[in-house]
Amino acid sequence: MEVWVLFGVFTLLLLIGTPVAFCLGIASLATVLYMGLPPIVVFQQLNSGMNAFAMMAIPFFIYAGDLMMRGGIADRLIRLAAGFVGHLRGGLGQVNVVASTLFGGISGSAIADASAIGGIMIPQMEKRGYAKDYSVNVTVNSAIIALLIPPSHNMIIYSIAAGGTISVADLFTAGVVPGILLAAALMVAAYVVAVRRGYPADPFPGFRMLAYFFVAAVPGILLIFIIFGGVRSGVFTAAESSCIAVIYALLVTLFVYRELDWSGFVEATLGAVRTTAMVLLVIGTASAFGWLMAFLQVPQATIALMKTVSDNPIVVLLLINVILLVLGTFMDMAPMIIICTPIFLPVIKAFGIDPVHFGVILILNAGIGLNTPPVGSVLFVGCAVGKITIGEAMRTIWPFLGASVFVLLLVTYVPALSLWLPAMFR
Amino acid sequence: MRPALAALSRILAAVNRAALWVAGIGLVMMTAFIAWQVFGRYVMNQSPSWTEPASLLLMSWFILLGSAVGVREGNHLGFEIALHYATPGLRQIMLAVTEILVLAFGCAMAWYGTVLAAETWSASMPGLPIPQGMDYVPLAAGGTLIALFSLEKLVCLLLAGEAVPLVRPDEPHLVTVKD
Amino acid sequence: QTTLRSADIHPDGYPTVEAVKYFGQLLDKKTNGRYKVQVFHSAQLGQEKDTIEQTRFGVIDLNRINMGPFNNLIPETLVPSLPFIFRSVDHMRKTMDGPIGDEILKAFEPHGLVALAFYDSGARSFYNSKRSINMPADLKGMKVRVIQSDLFLDMVNALGANATPMPPGEVYSALQTGVVDGAENNWPSYDSFRHFEVAKFYSLTEHSMSPEVLVMSKRSFDKLSPDDQNAVRETAKESVVKMRELWEAREKEAEKKIRASGSQINNVDKQPFIDAMKPVYEKYAKDPKVKDLVSRIQAMN
Numbered sequence A: 001m002e003v004w005v006l007f008g009v010f011t012l013l014l015l016i017g018t019p020v021a022f023c024l025g026i027a028s029l030a031t032v033l034y035m036g037l038p039p040i041v042v043f044q045q046l047n048s049g050m051n052a053f054a055m056m057a058i059p060f061f062i063y064a065g066d067l068m069m070r071g072g073i074a075d076r077l078i079r080l081a082a083g084f085v086g087h088l089r090g091g092l093g094q095v096n097v098v099a100s101t102l103f104g105g106i107s108g109s110a111i112a113d114a115s116a117i118g119g120i121m122i123p124q125m126e127k128r129g130y131a132k133d134y135s136v137n138v139t140v141n142s143a144i145i146a147l148l149i150p151p152s153h154n155m156i157i158y159s160i161a162a163g164g165t166i167s168v169a170d171l172f173t174a175g176v177v178p179g180i181l182l183a184a185a186l187m188v189a190a191y192v193v194a195v196r197r198g199y200p201a202d203p204f205p206g207f208r209m210l211a212y213f214f215v216a217a218v219p220g221i222l223l224i225f226i227i228f229g230g231v232r233s234g235v236f237t238a239a240e241s242s243c244i245a246v247i248y249a250l251l252v253t254l255f256v257y258r259e260l261d262w263s264g265f266v267e268a269t270l271g272a273v274r275t276t277a278m279v280l281l282v283i284g285t286a287s288a289f290g291w292l293m294a295f296l297q298v299p300q301a302t303i304a305l306m307k308t309v310s311d312n313p314i315v316v317l318l319l320i321n322v323i324l325l326v327l328g329t330f331m332d333m334a335p336m337i338i339i340c341t342p343i344f345l346p347v348i349k350a351f352g353i354d355p356v357h358f359g360v361i362l363i364l365n366a367g368i369g370l371n372t373p374p375v376g377s378v379l380f381v382g383c384a385v386g387k388i389t390i391g392e393a394m395r396t397i398w399p400f401l402g403a404s405v406f407v408l409l410l411v412t413y414v415p416a417l418s419l420w421l422p423a424m425f426r
Numbered sequence B: 001m002r003p004a005l006a007a008l009s010r011i012l013a014a015v016n017r018a019a020l021w022v023a024g025i026g027l028v029m030m031t032a033f034i035a036w037q038v039f040g041r042y043v044m045n046q047s048p049s050w051t052e053p054a055s056l057l058l059m060s061w062f063i064l065l066g067s068a069v070g071v072r073e074g075n076h077l078g079f080e081i082a083l084h085y086a087t088p089g090l091r092q093i094m095l096a097v098t099e100i101l102v103l104a105f106g107c108a109m110a111w112y113g114t115v116l117a118a119e120t121w122s123a124s125m126p127g128l129p130i131p132q133g134m135d136y137v138p139l140a141a142g143g144t145l146i147a148l149f150s151l152e153k154l155v156c157l158l159l160a161g162e163a164v165p166l167v168r169p170d171e172p173h174l175v176t177v178k179d
Numbered sequence C: 001q002t003t004l005r006s007a008d009i010h011p012d013g014y015p016t017v018e019a020v021k022y023f024g025q026l027l028d029k030k031t032n033g034r035y036k037v038q039v040f041h042s043a044q045l046g047q048e049k050d051t052i053e054q055t056r057f058g059v060i061d062l063n064r065i066n067m068g069p070f071n072n073l074i075p076e077t078l079v080p081s082l083p084f085i086f087r088s089v090d091h092m093r094k095t096m097d098g099p100i101g102d103e104i105l106k107a108f109e110p111h112g113l114v115a116l117a118f119y120d121s122g123a124r125s126f127y128n129s130k131r132s133i134n135m136p137a138d139l140k141g142m143k144v145r146v147i148q149s150d151l152f153l154d155m156v157n158a159l160g161a162n163a164t165p166m167p168p169g170e171v172y173s174a175l176q177t178g179v180v181d182g183a184e185n186n187w188p189s190y191d192s193f194r195h196f197e198v199a200k201f202y203s204l205t206e207h208s209m210s211p212e213v214l215v216m217s218k219r220s221f222d223k224l225s226p227d228d229q230n231a232v233r234e235t236a237k238e239s240v241v242k243m244r245e246l247w248e249a250r251e252k253e254a255e256k257k258i259r260a261s262g263s264q265i266n267n268v269d270k271q272p273f274i275d276a277m278k279p280v281y282e283k284y285a286k287d288p289k290v291k292d293l294v295s296r297i298q299a300m301n
């Protein structure tokens, strides 16, 4: 009954147009009142859900993206990228995917990836005649690559949730091939859609212009190397790197390009506050909602039901994937990993599936869930950055979602894609 | 009635502006703190322990103040399909229900944020010489502002018969995002 | 029949989780099935700071927690967390099982918690990716990750290292990339967090033996009849024996695995480290209650 109150109130409010953050919070509050628990727990969870150090990457990357957009860094980067691959059909779509893969190698956070790449690419793609829904969809779907390409703090969360019996080094390595596969699949999807829509293929600018574009873009490119090199060589953590990005972007726009004036700075700051607050309030209320789901043992009940259905590993994996996809529509990444891992791990071990392999499946699956409403933080960020509605994005997301699900199935049923590389390193 | 409402609205607009600016200053300070953390570790060879809790505290402030601003400006994401297709009367009811519930949620947030702050006030925060309860003050302040702003919207909706200006059911969109 | 809900940040199968489950089975038997215990492991209900508040508010009934989060609130909890306060695990167990332990347990009561028993978690030692630690000087200039606690911060800084507070989820990659050079923990955590893969030098300084504690919400406890209250208290103490068996098995298993993995492990002469702790004791053992407890512990055989 409590579960019905939770989901019933949530659905009802969603239908009457209540903002998602409040749907989650009010449904949690209603359930807690119905159960006679102290309502204080809802607000405690709301607060702690948005209060993690790793979350700081969200405001910082949004802020850095805003500064790069207004300060001329983005313009020059895109001009260079367009020079390189702009002569291909839907070239900027391809650039977006590659850039997401690179950034994913730096940040490990899909939300940060979507806000940083989206903040730069989406306005540029719009200028070049790409529809916003296309740009947003390429951005949000390729942002998921960040979860698979190391470093990924979600892999560490999984390892800890699994009781530390799984090597993080193995998990990191296991994500590489599926990450590259996902990038390739999304590039194909971006190409096919671009051809259908007749997106522009710019003329090749010639090598002299290319060199000129490159020199102009060097300060921007340097940032990627500073972040990448800084994190890889241990100068700073991934969360700290997002702050360095803000400082660096500020310095470049102030002293090199000199394109950011006081009002531009204020606009960037206040804009970043608005976007960040929106995203993190949803994460906060989703944590309260997730806490109640754990308290009411919703995942456990789901799995008990599933176990009565089949004992074939192929069917079980498919079922697990479907359940994870459904849970993923409602839950955020970290709570989902934490709640589902202890429950699914014994099941998959019983069926002889490697826990490292399952980790990749879980992360990719939860990642796809970040692009599905009602609780799809990456999709929300993408829509907020691109200033389009979730409905508009959803209408044309299917080729990209399809490519992701295709890769998910491939990764699920071909264990070697995840397990071959870690075995090579052992 | 109307001049009084308009005056109140002007005051709340100023409060909104102030909250947004405080939040923005919070973001700038947080950037400075984390930069100092990295700087301290390398240049001074000493990691400041206050930067992490202080930045988290600032983050709470600017998220919750920003959320309240979002309520007034209608920035929060939602599904507005049904609003779009509803009759004007029904739409009025749906909007009113949302505002009443958000108002109640804001009040609860303010109240329980205060209780949480009071209950944890006696312990000091690790890394910072301030009470642990400070962690929950943003919740209390943000909740108060959320309640205040949704009350304003509710009053405009019911008494003045104005549609909440930032939900624009006449435009074919599901989400209101303002720059 | 009433189900008591209990929280733990450790995963299923971890000694503390299994011990609370065992406590539940005993309680079930003792109360003729009137009380059962359900363990929410793996931080399902949140991190320790959150679940401690949930316990105080009566949202959940039981909680297995570290003493660290209470150090700023209950001065007595500082005592067993002080570096090198115990000479050995035996000394620690003897202390915590006796009247001193009971005194510390009682100190939780004014804060809405009934502390039932100590679940000790071995000794914490330093590990790093640079070199074996034999003297405090070997730690000089090293960036060492600590939990967000003033006491641990001051302890590590007093040894000449550069203490870097960091949440647990970031430590592995921080060690790997060199954001920090080392950290400190007990055998099972050095193993289960996989830090031995990226920090190969484990030096047995055994600087902290701070035990963990099983607490009950005072609101839940007051609802029980006096007989049931006694049953809960007794059963908790009984579960400690089981907990220690499980812990020792886990510790041995972890040690065996790490020794086989090629980590460099060395024993340490503790005296220079103990000498370096003077300023820490001066700062934290100021409170007369704390001072008294410290001298009584040190006077024990």
Ligand code: NA
Pocket: A104, A105, A106, A107, A108, A109, A145, A146, A147, A148, A149, A150, A151, A152
């Ligand atoms: Na990554």
Ligand code: NA
Pocket: A328, A329, A330, A331, A368, A369, A370, A371, A372, A373, A374, A375, A376, A377
């Ligand atoms: Na989702």
